[in-house]
Amino acid sequence: GSLRSLHNNYITLPVLFVMVSGHFPSTYGNPYGWLILLGIAAAGVAVRHALNVAEQDRPMPWLWPVAAVIFVATALFARPRSAPAVEGEVAPSFTEVQLIVSQRCLGCHSEQPILAGLSSPPKGLLLDSPEHIRAASDKIRANVVDSKIMPLGNLTAMTDEERDVIRRWLDAGG
Structure with a gap:
């Protein structure tokens, strides 16, 4: 024994x-x-x-x-790593990024989350306005682009192409 x-x-x-x-x-x-x-x-x-x-x-x-x-x-x-920026790469517009955020993130990160079981946005993070999205750019990079842990369990089926659009916007100073 x-x-x-x-x-x-x-x-x-x-x-x-x-x-x-x-x-x-x-x-x-x-x-x-x-x-x-x-x-x-x-x-x-x-x-x-x-x-x-x-x-x-x-x-x-x-x-x-x-x-x-x-x-x-x-x-x-x-450690999480972002893909390197490609020289001459065109930055997407904020409208493109906002569309992705509204389709993939607002189910949880809005004033009134629609995802079952949520009464408030996780960690108090709101992404329902341009100001909120810009203010959360570091968190978005860390969780959506670098580690790819958000959306949680990829529940909203965010694609790698959408993550790349967000990365390029952030790399351009988003």
Whole structure:
């Protein structure tokens, strides 16, 4: 029984990460989410092994930097990235962007959301006027363009082409 207990404790930190990963869009919203999970699990196993051998008075201090390097490399790999702007690319009009926002975002992010179960816009973010859209441009870039986590679960079926229109508008100073 104690051998099983020893082996089980190696997976404790990775399992805890999996349990909370739903709160971190860079993990589940990434096409390489499985690789990110593998990196976090490897870092967790290295940390747990360092703790296990330290408890047995056989410290391996080199495991701590190894775990840190694995974790930092995984975090850098997981960070959201925008597609680079193409020189000479024509910026879309605000009207085009506003049309996409009205079709894909206003179900939740309006004064009176129409999506079932919502009585107010999530995080208080309104996108129902040009001023609101412009004021939220950083959040729009992070959540719609970079991480692609919005619309949530892509419930409104936003296409990559629509995301690209928003990206080009933002790149042009939107």
